[in-house]
Amino acid sequence: MQLLPRPQNDSQPSEKLDTEQRLEQPMLKVIEKPEITTSPNMMPAPAPGLGYPEDSRLRQRVAIFIDGANLFYAAMHLGLEIDYTKLLRCLTRERHLLRAYFYTGVDRTNEKQQGFLLWMSRNGYRVVTKELVQFPDGSKKANLDVEIAIDMMNFARYCDTLILLSGDGDLTYVVDNITYQGVHVEVVSLSSMTSESLIRVADFYTDLENIKGEIQKEPGS
Template sequence: MFYKDDRLALFIDGSNLHAAAKSLGFDLDYKLLRQEFERRGKLIRAYYYTALLESEEYSPIRPLIDWLNYNGYTIVTKPAREYTDSMGRRRVKGNMDIELAVDAMELAPRLDHAVLFSGDGDFRPLVEALQRQGVRVSVVSTMRSQPPMIADELRRQADNFIELDALRDIVGRPPREPREPAPAPTTET
């Protein structure tokens, strides 16, 4: 489904991709991910979308965002909103669907192939709209998690479905060795 002269772009729904990889038990190496798709065609853009909590002084995602920004990814963020649900639990809402859809539609006239890293069924109309403009669309997510992370309607709409688990050996980080606890200090008498 990929041709060497394809102009392609990656559209990464950060929280969705992270959840899918985590459900499969591995971490992504974003350097290898970018290299893999540079190998598959002429990579025009690699977008990464995520919402950030502004109320937190330090966000655990900040180092990843900074690294991606310095390594060829276009980062799109917006503030996440905190709210309390009907059960009194603190929740965070930070949907990036509109930003991703607008960028994909703006770039579509300069693309042959769009690769969407998300299983969110809300993207089915976007995939259909890109296809009407002559852009082939591959969707990367997983059916191997319980429950599957890919919405059936999105998988059916896409020109090509790429199982994330099949990319594990190409774009996955090797598991980290557990750290040894520091030896307890000894006192000599």
């Protein structure tokens, strides 16, 4: 019996070559680029903390920085007596509060002020003070912008959001710098007493007048 030659499969060499070439090629993992969304400045913005979904808000770590003199004059302009316990709840909005700072100039002879600051230190606030300096015109002032800026920079590494209660344009640079680090900064102040540059660099801005009803002290309390 004559054996016929085995038929040649012309496709085998090329298929083997293709397989070898594929094995020699490095494995490439395709990673889809995530969609990046930006949050434009808002004025007026939702109340602090409401710019985020419910579940993510609960996981946020926040720190609060209050310019006492600026808040005092804003409240006086609004005819507002602030309940500072309500203020903390309003600003935090169920987020995890790491620290709340209150900055103010002090007159050691003012017993009423000393009593107020003692209450603040016992009710959730870290009080930072500086002696008032009297000027030739008789006015008194203590500038704590440097203290506020340093504390904000230090806490930026530990927080998701920083909340600043001030309208002082001198704090614009530090707020702008912190937002570039990926930390959200919310500014709360009275719009008529707030620097436009500070509003522009903040991630969210809330006019103090819009939350007046939430932080008003109850009569007789």
